[in-house]
Structures are given as structure tokens and as C-alpha cells.
Amino acid sequence: MASAFLLSLLLLVICSHGGIAQANEAAAGHKESRYVVVPKAAFQSSEESCSTSRVSSPQSGRVSVPLAHRYGPCAPLQTKDELSLAQRLHRDRVRTKYITRRMSRSTRRQSSDASTVSVPTRLGSSYDSQKYLVTVGLGTPAVPQTLVLTTESDLSWVQCKPCNSSNCYPQKLPPFDPSRSSTYTAIPCDSQECRDLAAGIGGNGCTSNWECGFYIYYGSGANTTGVYSSDALTLGPGAVVENFHFGCGHDQEGPFGNEGKYDGVLALGRLPESLVGQTLAEHGGAFSLCLPPTGDSTGFLAFGAPENTSDFVFTPLLTMDDQPWFYQLMLTGISVGGQRLDIPAAVFREGMILASSTTITALQDTAYAALRTAFRSAMAEYPLAPPTAQLDTCYNLTGYNNVTVPTVSLTFRGGATVDLDASSGLLLDGCLAFWNTDGDEYTGLIGSLNQRTIEVLYDLPASRVGFRTGAC
Template identity: 30%
Template sequence: MPSLLSFVLLLSVTLMALLASPAFSTSRGTLERPQVKTRFRVNLKYVDSGKNLTKFQRIQRGIKRGNHRLQRLWGMALDSNDVVQAPVHAGNGEFLMKLAIGTPPGTYSAVLDTGSDLIWTQCKPCTDCYDQPTPIFDPKSSSSFSKLSCSNDLCKSLPQPTCKNDCEYLYTYGDYSSTQGILAQETFTFGDVSVPHIGFGCGQDNEGDGFSQGAGIVGFGRGPLSLVSQLNEPQFSYCLTSIDDNSKTSTLFMGPKESFNITKTESIKTTPLIQNPSQPSFYYLSLEGITVGDARLPINPSTFELQEDGTGGVIIDSGTTITYLEQSGFDLVKKEFTSRINLPVDDSGATGLDVCFRLPADSKDVEVPKLVFHFKDADLELPGENYMIGDSTMGVLCLAMGASSGMSIFGNIQQQNMLVTYDIGKETASFTPTQCDNL
């Protein structure tokens, strides 16, 4: 299979109160839903921000992470009908978000993941924990920490809960990383907004190196364990800055965008979200076709369709860097770009991308064909920087897309400098061209 690129966007999250051990908390049978303000904005940053890397070095690191993530996401879909095998979860994302946990609040960074649900952080006492940038959360230090009982609805929502004295969980990921601990509730603080009684996983046995950039994961999927579901806010948005300058700040908005004085409606494109009963956490879109230049590609209509057995389809994912298209669709895109760009093909594989061209030494501007994704009710034409990546030092120009098998993913490079709004109440996703670092 051709090399694939995925750019893991990690959200800088101040995580503080996740799970604790049985010795120092009162068990709660019913999770109390927040009755406070739950609308907030937080800054996001790329997982590799602040590192002395060239653009293509960041991309190559993203490719490696992306290959793992693609395998995880595809594995989740394949395993969804297998009641024997333990489910595999998506895991890492590309952005970090800051948040705080507990009372008094302690600040953490955690991975934002729109491909999974569970919120978790590493907790003391730690049987096996990886190195993280901040101190490990200690439930003993928080007056608002309590464990959740086995009768709690969130415990029942775990894929494979184990109940002895406490509600225990085990999440495994496609790169063989895992987190294991107990389910608890805590006060989480996002910016200047504190929300009590958030259910999360207190991980006391965490293995693998897939999460070392942060202190855990904040799931933004559609399932009951996710932050989106627990806050009961049907709408959230993010605006991701360009990969060219990862010093600029991306932003996450929880709640209607109008609450943040974002009222821009021109050029907005809105398409339905599709539900997959076999994989209910993912955000699926209906991709009906692709245009390159002035040619609508002869892609079979079934190529991107969600199948009755839960396989196939197209998901939108903030945690995957490039877009992956099912092999037969990608082959047509590759063929069209190769025929339309008047440059020699670079097949060295040095960049990790499958479609690259050699740039002349004196090249400044290269004309590239337009690219349109025809989602249902939304023809989304992308700006050139959202799908072509050039590097004059390496002398290459590459298409930021790759091939996949069975599932397609609309990645975050294609979403950069767009306000992407998920409206779960209306079952829609919207795209509005936006200079994200100006929000």
C-alpha cells in the first residue's frame, strides 16, 4: 500500500481530575449532569509545535502516526461486529488542548480525539505509567474526586467493563498502547469555565509510547462517554491553522458558534452527518464524487458509501493529517493530478507521500488543478495549500493525500483555515473559510 500521511494534532488540554483508587473516594451510583455553563473556547496546538522541524519533517512524523491511526480506525470498523475480540480504539490525535482537573485545579495537556469517546488521564497510584510533561494526577489531592459505581450509566457504556469493588475499564489501541484503571468523576476546567461531575478514566496501568506528548486523551466522539455527550452541548467547532506555521494558535469552541460572536455565513457549506450503528462514535460524511481541474472523476458511486455491515464510508477526523481515499478512488485522483501537473514525477519516496513532483531550482509559482470534494449538498472547493505541499529545499511538490482500504478519512490538512462545525442536533457538518489565527 502507498505510504500514507497522517498529522497527529494534539490539543493542549489542562487535565486534572480523572480517576482515583478505591482507598480515598466515595462511590457514586448516578452521575450528576452539569447544571452550569458548559460553553467555552480553548486553544489547540499541534503535537509537534515548538519543535525545530521543517515542514516536511513534521509531515513525515505525521505520516508515521497516521499509518498507525488509519490501522486503528479501520480495525475498529472491522471489529465492530466481533463480540469476542476486545475492541480497538483510535487513540492519538493531532492536537493538544489545555485543561485543568480537580479541586484545587491542576493543569494538564491532553490529546483531542474526534475518533474516540473515553476521557482519561494517568493517575496515582501508578502501576505502570509513561513519562508525561506534567505531574501525574493524584486523586488524593482533590476534594471533588469520586469513583463511579458499577451501576452508573457511564460504566455500563464501557465496551467491556469489569466490576469488582469499582468500575474498571481497559482501552487498547492499534499500536499496542493501552490504558487500564477505574472510572471516576471530577471537576474539569476549560479556560475560565469549570464543569463538575465529568466522568473519566483514571489510568493506573498505561503502556506504550503513543501518548507521551500529553497526559491522556479527551474523547470528542459521538458516544455517551465523550466530552461532547457528557456536556450535552449539541454543537462544537474548531478552526485549525495552517501546517506551514505551527506557532499560530488553533481554537476549539464548545457550544453554538454564535455564542462566540462568530456569525460569518458567506461561503458556508453544509452536509449531513451519517450515523453508523456498527461504529457510532465516528462522524461520517456522504462523499458523492471528486473533481480535479474541470474533470469530475469517473469514481464508482459505491466507492465511498457506508456498507450495511458497517465497513466503508468516509469519516471526518481532526486527528488524521492527510486525507485517505479508498484505493480505487485514490488511483483516479493520482492519475488525474499526474496528467495535469506539468512537472516530472518524483517517485523516490523520500517524503512519505505517494504523489510528488520535482520542482525546478528556479521555480516560484506552480499552477495546480483545482480540487473539489462533492459531499452531499456541499461542493467543497479547497484552496491549493490545503492539498498541495511544496518544499523548495527538497525540491518537491506533493499531494497531501494517500490510499486506504475499506475506509476513507477527510484529514485535517484539508480542513485548515476553515471553521468546521459539528451540529449533532441537526446532524450536519459545516465548513466556512476562515483565517483561523484571527479568531
């Protein structure tokens, strides 16, 4: 357990897939429990093939779907990211700032602030940085759909026929054809389901066929419009969600075409429109995500709570009355090299959003400054490199075969302490994968990179989130 790590400084948990070796105390000059030695290759991208030996799965008895990084060799659709690292970080930064300001109480009170005037719908505010894919079946007979996964949106959608080249972006397989599914139904615009969608700022009235229309606008400027629909969703053998509500998109505009040839989005947010909300009876409102350490291995999306949660540490799930759709936690402390940083509790008062679709973790300014100082001190033997975009703690690791990295742990309300994976959850291309929020008054955000190899259990009925380290 992660909490056991802080109670005993005699043990070091090592993930077999990460290639981490125990630090030699004489060589590193520090206790083994506070530092780990990581081969430099673990920080570099050399993902030429998918390693099936590294495929993990959750505990038995749960419905599980393999999950892969969008641009890695394990992805079901082989696409290439044409953006540079600086461009990707810029987009990640813009999206993070939008979310953290939107969730901050101080910003929401400033109704005249220009940043609060134009906002994407709550059903689809997270598009730009989504990174992980799953494949499910839609319709009867089931047609494979490769979808981008997000916990920050609530309405799932796929591209549907009719959809010509000017209205739909290219994808590997033809768009979903509702006419070929015996279980497809367009939801009527005078139905309660359509009224509920409109209340969620996702409906846009009736179509010419008296069908319920939907519209999703993303912060990137991309948008999708079509018919709110129902069909069978197959998650795995014998695991079918009947009457799954989703958007059948007939008109997609904006930068979708630059993002890869996937078929749509699978939304796992907290509102009733999400897949989680629609499977309360089957899976009890609980699901897990385990993001793989690299693109050449897979993680998993699992539905239902595990029977045995003894390996998890839990923290309460927060809910903001006026913005209940994000998963939000209360961070209470950060440790570097086993030492708790001196950060006033008030710094974390705005909470942290747990995000699967945004890469870098954003900390309140005071917390980030403390982390940066401690991390730089612990890494003083390595030369600093120029910043990469907004990442300002970068290292030149040329000539080093191994890198001695301090452990970094996050502690949440209730005492749940999570040790970030040293080989995959701290550095991005040699840079510390944290940045600041531009103020202590803003909500923070825990990005996907820090979550790698950790099974994150979203337990909505119990209003808690659990963490199990070394899970994938």
C-alpha cells in the same frame, strides 16, 4: 462560501495567513480561479516560533480552547518528534487501514476474517497518529492538563497518582492527584455509570476498593487501566463542566512514552461517555474544530453552535447502526482545477470517516486513481520525485520559488463543496496527501491535513457537519 467557489469561476479566495498570491493567467496559462500560486516555503517546515498574529478564534459567545500542533512551537509542551516521515506515514497507514476496514460493511459481514478478530475497544481505538493538543483544568482547584485531542475516541483520561515510573510514562508536570481535589469522586462499580461504561466495552469490573475500573486498549498495543472517575473540568473562564466523567489512569503500558509528555487524552466522539455527550445541556451537542495550517500558529476547539452559520456549507451526518461512534459523511465528488472528475457515484457508497487524529486522506481506489491522474496532469511542469512511503505522487521542487497548484475540492451529499487550502491542505513534504484504501469496498477517511484552516462544525442535534473555509 465554498459552494460559491464552484458557481463562479471569476473569484479566488485567498487566506492571508497562507501567503497565497493570485496566479498570473499569462504565466500559468490557466484561469486564476482554477489554480493558485503558492510560495514553496509554505510546503516546508520552518517553525521556530509561535506567531501570535496568526492566532484565530471562533465567533464570539462560544466557549473556546486554543488548539496547537503537538510538535510545533505553539504547543504548550515542547517535544520533538523522533520518528522519520516514513515511520509516521507507516503508522498512519496502518491505523487508517484498521479504521476503514472496521467501518466497511463488506468486512464486517466476514466475521471469520482475521482482521476482525482482535479489535481495540470502541472507546479508545485512535491513539497512534493523534497530533493536536489543548490545555484544560481538572479538579478543584483546577490543575492544568495538556491533552491530546481526538474525535475518534469517547473516553477521556489522564495519568493519576499513585503511579510510579514503571506504571506511568514521563510527563512535564506530575500526574493528577485526586486527593488534592475537593470535587473528585471515584465512581462506584455498582452504579449505572459503571454499567454503562461496561456496556461500551470500556469497563473492566470492580477494583479492590469497590470502585469502577476502566481499561482502554489502542491499536498500537498501548493501553491504560485505572479508576473511572468524576471531577470538575474547566474549559475556560466561567466554563466548568461539573461531574465530568473520565478515566484516572494508574497503569499505562506500551509506546505512550515515545509520544510526548502530555497528560492524557480528551475524547470528542459521538457516544455519551465523550465530552460532547456529557455537555449536551451546556452546549447542545455541537462543537467546532479548526486545525491550524502549520505548527507555528494555533487553531481552536469551540463548544456550542455559532449564532450565524451563513458562512458554512452543510452535509448530513451518517450513522451506522452497528458502529455509531465515528463521524461519517457521504462524499459524492472530487474536482481538480475546477473540473469535476468522472467518478461513478457507487465508488463512494461506503462513505468517509471524518478524522482529526489521522493525517492522510484515504480514498477508494477508483477515486484515488482519478484524483492522481488529474493532479499529475495539472502539475506536469514539475518533475516527479520518488515516492515517500505510501505517498506515490511526490515532486522535486528544488529551484522553484513558487509552485502553481490546482485547486482541489470535495463535494458531499446535499451539494456542500469544500475547497481545500492550497498552501497547507494538499501537499505533505511535496507529496499529494492522499492514498488509496486498497479497494472500492472499503470506507474512506478524511485526514487532518485536508482539514487545515477549515472550521468543521459537528452539529449532532441537527445530524449534520458544516465547513467554513479560511477560519484559522
